[in-house]
Amino acid sequence: MQNNANTFYNEILTEHNLHPYHKHALPDANFELEGVNPNCGDDIVLRLKVEDDVIVDGAYEGDGCAISQASADMMLDLIIGKKKEEALRLSDIFSRMIKDKITEEEREELEEAGILQDISHMPMRVKCAMLGWRTFRGMMETDQQTE
Amino acid sequence: MGRDITEIRADFPLLTGEYAYLDSAATSQKPQVVIDAEKEFYEKYNANPLRGLYELSVEATKRYEEAREVVREFIGAASAEEIIFTRNATESLNLVAYSYAMSKLQEGDEILVTILEHHSNFLPWLNAAKRCGAKVNFLECDGQGRITEEAFRAALTERTVLVAMTQISNVLGCENDIKRFAAITHEQGAVFVTDGAQSVPHIPVNVRELDVDFLAFSGHKMLGPMGIGVLYGKRKLLDKMPPFLYGGEMIETVTRTGATYAELPHKFEAGTVNAAGAYGLSKAIAYIRQIGFDAIREREDTLTQYAFKRLRENPYVTILGSEDPADHHGILTFQLEGVHPHDVSAILDESKVCVRAGHHCAQPLLKYMQVPSTTRASLAFYNTTEEIDRLAEALGTVRRKLGYAE
Ligand SMILES: Cc1ncc(COP(=O)(O)O)c(C=O)c1O
Numbered sequence: 001m002q003n004n005a006n007t008f009y010n011e012i013l014t015e016h017n018l019h020p021y022h023k024h025a026l027p028d029a030n031f032e033l034e035g036v037n038p039n040c041g042d043d044i045v046l047r048l049k050v051e052d053d054v055i056v057d058g059a060y061e062g063d064g065c066a067i068s069q070a071s072a073d074m075m076l077d078l079i080i081g082k083k084k085e086e087a088l089r090l091s092d093i094f095s096r097m098i099k100d101k102i103t104e105e106e107r108e109e110l111e112e113a114g115i116l117q118d119i120s121h122m123p124m125r126v127k128c129a130m131l132g133w134r135t136f137r138g139m140m141e142t143d144q145q146t147e
Numbered sequence: 148m149g150r151d152i153t154e155i156r157a158d159f160p161l162l163t164g165e166y167a168y169l170d171s172a173a174t175s176q177k178p179q180v181v182i183d184a185e186k187e188f189y190e191k192y193n194a195n196p197l198r199g200l201y202e203l204s205v206e207a208t209k210r211y212e213e214a215r216e217v218v219r220e221f222i223g224a225a226s227a228e229e230i231i232f233t234r235n236a237t238e239s240l241n242l243v244a245y246s247y248a249m250s251k252l253q254e255g256d257e258i259l260v261t262i263l264e265h266h267s268n269f270l271p272w273l274n275a276a277k278r279c280g281a282k283v284n285f286l287e288c289d290g291q292g293r294i295t296e297e298a299f300r301a302a303l304t305e306r307t308v309l310v311a312m313t314q315i316s317n318v319l320g321c322e323n324d325i326k327r328f329a330a331i332t333h334e335q336g337a338v339f340v341t342d343g344a345q346s347v348p349h350i351p352v353n354v355r356e357l358d359v360d361f362l363a364f365s366g367h368k369m370l371g372p373m374g375i376g377v378l379y380g381k382r383k384l385l386d387k388m389p390p391f392l393y394g395g396e397m398i399e400t401v402t403r404t405g406a407t408y409a410e411l412p413h414k415f416e417a418g419t420v421n422a423a424g425a426y427g428l429s430k431a432i433a434y435i436r437q438i439g440f441d442a443i444r445e446r447e448d449t450l451t452q453y454a455f456k457r458l459r460e461n462p463y464v465t466i467l468g469s470e471d472p473a474d475h476h477g478i479l480t481f482q483l484e485g486v487h488p489h490d491v492s493a494i495l496d497e498s499k500v501c502v503r504a505g506h507h508c509a510q511p512l513l514k515y516m517q518v519p520s521t522t523r524a525s526l527a528f529y530n531t532t533e534e535i536d537r538l539a540e541a542l543g544t545v546r547r548k549l550g551y552a553e
Contacts, residue, residue, distance in 0.1 A: 014550030
C-alpha cells in the first residue's frame with residue numbers, strides 16, 4: 001500500500017480538492033451531464049467540449065466530499081486532450097482499479113488518479129471516487145450533446 | 148449515579164475496546180446481560196412460542212409474554228394487549244399507517260407531520276395519504292427546533308385525521324411537548340402518533356400521562372437487540388383496526404374462504420415472532436431501570452454540556468439547534484467549515500472515533516435548515532469525557548489533514 005492506511009487523505013488528494021484546476025464554468029461546452037450520489041449529497045455537473053472525437057476541454061462544478069471532487073478533477077487532468085475512445089478505455093481501467101484489480105502498468109496510465117486505488121478498502125466511498133467517471137461514461141454512452 | 152462509570156462500562160463488551168463510540172442515536176451498545184439473554188433464550192427456552200402445547204414451547208411463550216409485561220410497565224400502558232412487538236420503530240409506524248390510516252383516510256383528509264421527522268415517521272404517512280387521495284402537511288420549527296403551540300394550532304384543520312410527531316429529534320435533539328400537542332390534537336378529534344425512537348431510551352415516557360394514541364420505538368436504540376421493536380396503541384383503536392400482515396399466528400379459525408382473527412395483541416403479530424429479541428429487550432429495560440432515568444439524565448446532560456464546550460473551542464464548528472446543551476439530549480449535529488461530513492467521519496475513524504455522517508434520514512429537515520449534510524455525535528450515559536476529548540482532538544486535525552492551513 002502506498003500510503004500507510006493511517007490516512008487516505010494524502011497531499012495529492014487534498015490539493016485537488018482544495019485547489020481544483022478544472023472546477024469552473026465552461027461556456028463553450030457541447031456535452032453536459034449531472035451526476036449525483038443521493039446518499040452522500042455528492043453532486044457534480046460535468047461539461048466537456050468535444051471536437052472530432054477529441055476532448056479538447058472539460059470542467060466540472062458542484063459540491064461533495066473531498067474524494068468525489070478530487071477524483072473528478074484528476075479525471076479531467078487525465079482525459080483532456082485525449083480521444084474519446086482512449087478516455088473511455090481509461091475510465092474502464094479506473095473502475096476496474098476500484099472494483100477489482102489492475103496491473104501496475106495500467107495504474108501508471110491513470111497518473112494521479114491511481115492514488116485512489118486504496119478506496120477499494122472503503123466500500124462506502126467507492127461511489128464517491130466513481131462519481132466523475134460514471135458521469136463521464138454516462139455522457140458518452142447517452143450522447144448528451146447540447147446544442 | 149449509584150454505580151461508578153468504569154463499572155458500568157465494564158458491562159458493555161464493546162466499550163472495553165479501543166473505539167470511542169459516539170453514535171448511540173443510530174444504535175446503542177449492548178450490555179452483557181442483554182447479549183447473554185439472547186443466548187440464554189436459545190440455549191434454554193427455544194421452541195416456537197404460542198404454538199406448541201408441550202412444556203418447552205410453553206416456557207418460550209412465557210418468556211415472550213413476560214417481556215410484553217415488562218414493556219407495558221415500562222411505558223405505563225393500561226394493558227399488555229396494547230403492546231405489539233414489531234421489528235423496529237419503522238415497522239411500528241408502518242403498521243399504523245397501513246392498518247389505521249389507510250382504513251380511515253378519505254379523499255381530502257389531511258395528515259400533519261413536523262419537519263423534524265425521521266423518514267420513518269414521514270414516508271409511511273405520505274404513502275398512506277397518496278393511496279387515499281389525502282394530503283400530508285408539514286409543520287415547521289424555528290432554528291432551534293421548537294414548535295410553538297400557535298403554529299401547531301394553526302396547522303391543524305377540520306380535515307386533520309392524524310398527527311405524527313417525534314418526541315425527540317434525532318438531528319437537533321430537541322424535545323417536543325407531546326402531552327400538550329396530543330391534547331390539542333384530541334380536541335380536534337384526530338389521533339396522535341408519537342415516534343419514541345430517540346426518547347424512550349433517554350427519558351421516562353408514560354403513555355397514559357402523555358395520552359398519546361400510538362407510540363413507536365426500537366429495542367436496539369435502548370440497549371436491546373436488533374430486530375425487536377414496539378408499537379403501543381390504545382386498545383379502543385387497535386381493536387377496530389384490520390390486521391397489518393396476514394398469515395400464521397394471527398388467526399382464530401381459517402376456512403377456504405376466510406378467517407377470523409386473533410385477539411390483541413396477536414392480531415398484529417403474524418408469523419413466528421422474535422421471542423429471543425423480546426426477552427433480550429426485557430433485560431435491557433431491567434438494566435435501564437437499575438441505572439435509573441434520573442442518573443441517566445444527569446450523566447447525559449453533563450456529557451452534553453462538556454461536548455458543547457469542547458466542540459465550541461473549535462472556531463470552525465457550528466452545532467445545529469438550540470444554544471443550550473440541556474435541549475439536546477446527547478445529540479450534537481454539527482458542521483465543520485469547508486469539510487464534507489463524509490470526510491469528517493472518515494478522518495475521525497482513523498482515530499477510532501465513531502460518528503454518523505450524512506442526512507440522518509431527515510432530508511426534509513436538512514433542506515429546511517439549508518444544510519446539505521452534517522456530522523452527528525450522539526451520547527449515552529455510558530460515554531465518558533475522555534471519549535469526547537478524543538472527538539474534539541481528532542476533529543481539530545481534520546482541516547489540516549485536508550490541506551487547510553489550520
Ligand atoms: C427519530 C427516529 N425515528 C425512527 C427511527 C427508525 O428506527 P429503526 O431504524 O430502528 O426503525 C430512528 C432511527 O434511526 C429515529 O432516530
